[in-house]
Amino acid sequence: MLRGLDISDMLIIERLELNFQSGLNVLTGETGAGKSILLDSLGFVLGWRGRADLVRQGAAQGEVTAWFDMPEGHPAFAVLEEAGLPSGDELILRRINTADGRKTAWVNDRRCSGDVLRALSETLVELHGQHDDRGLLNPRGHRTILDAFGSLDAKRAKLRKAWSEMARTRKALDAATKAQEEIRAEEEFLRYAVAELDKLNPEEGEEAALDIKRRTMQGAEKIRADVVNAYEAMGQSGAEAQMADAFRWLDGAAARAEGALEEPMAALNRAMVELDSAMEGVVSAIEAMSFDPYELEETEERLFAIRGLARKHDVQPDELAGFADTLRGKLNALDAGEAEQAQLKADVKAAEAAYDAAATALTEARKKAAAKLDKAVSAELAPLKMERAVFATLITDEAEGPEGRDAVSFTVATNPGAPAGPLNKIASGGELSRFLLALKVCLTQGQSGLTLIFDEIDRGVGGATADAVGRRLAAIAEEGQVLVVTHSPQVAALGAHHWRVAKSVTKGMTTTDVVPLDHDERVDEVARMVSGDTITEAAREAARALLSA
Structure with a gap:
């Protein structure tokens, strides 16, 4: 779980320290205030590839530090062990970017590579947004997502073992056949x-x-x-x-x-x-x-x-x-090789049969998991005012491999009778946000300790739909930690913790600041989101109503 973020001289942030908590953390502010800079900075310290010009103008270097709680059994421990890095109940990541583009990273005060940061980030944070290609929108990860939803780890492990055995026996048969051919050529x-x-x-x-x-x-x-x-x-x-x-x-x-x-x-x-x-x-x-x-x-x-x-x-x-x-x-x-080849062929046939059985079992399990996921997502779409939309997990054949012979992709049809297509191709911005949220709600059930970031996932929705979006974000946050960048007052009002991102100009220098809000400050911020620049008493009443709902 992300506990804190310390940013120095990154873009228009001069100095900023944030302390996050479990539950739903919301960040709000006017367009252009610098909310995306926070995500750029977090992505930088996590090793994600992004924009290159991160150092604040006039500064020699920019620096970001992030620290996480590390509960027992967290998958990050395996990454640390493999990289030979120290571990404990807290994980501290620090990364520096100099003005000339050189980057240096540390994990628990030990130097490390960007690859190690990226491997750690996969276990620490999930980022979701309309333009995110790291998570649910990436079709290459849909099979893994479906398997995780269906708790198919044991079947996948059995299949990988069968694949390895099949590859081993095929290799042995090929080697024996080649040796026989070489001997037979000089018989x-x-x-x-x-x-x-x-x-x-x-x-x-x-x-x-x-x-x-x-x-x-x-x-x-x-x-x-x-x-x-x-x-x-x-x-x-x-x-x-x-x-x-x-x-x-x-x-x-x-x-x-x-x-x-x-x-x-x-x-x-x-x-x-x-x-x-x-x-x-x-x-x-x-x-x-x-x-x-x-x-x-x-x-x-x-x-x-x-x-x-x-x-x-x-x-x-x-x-x-x-x-x-x-x-x-x-x-x-040469004489004995014929008997050996016959045995190896039998071994290959047995291994292929074992793989076929395991692959068939996994395919059937995936189909059942897909039907269950489709039903669960459909149930989530109705409250999000998309009751007529159809979400379907498409399973097609592909070349056999260690993960099976199934290609998995999430498809949607936004209206009855409309053709289904890839999630990121068919849905509009607002629809896509709601599809992603519904899918994430289904995928995170029963999980805890997650840090999920949603970047303006409520864009293009409002009213009751925005309220439904916020309530689902809050539901996900009950078992972990959610950070959401939002322009929706309905979503902001449901946050357990609220920060306002604001931009100011001092002596010709633009800087961004992020401040935590108390209850009265939250009323004014939600009222601003309701009414715009001029905050009226009616807007405050509306904000109080949202916050007390």
């Missing part, structure tokens, strides 16, 4: 590649082992002939035979050599033993170097095949086995 390659890899069946480390074996066989082929020649040179047709002949000759001569040949014969015997050992080693080497020429060819063929596949698939030879598993996994996914 022929995958099957050929896997078959080729399975046929070769490469093992980790095999390429290095084959390379060593190949080089060993290639080297053995080159040296084996020399080793065989060496063996033959040491064998029975070579050194071994000659050493044996030498030993026999020495042995035959040893008896006559008086011991001179014993040492040479011993050395020759040792040499024969070593030669025999060498020959055994050479035989082993020759055996190790013996291989089937076809084995070298087979080794080379497998080595080259492994390396060729590695180059073909741009992987290391040791990675071929793992690569084959990867390709095989894709093929398995």
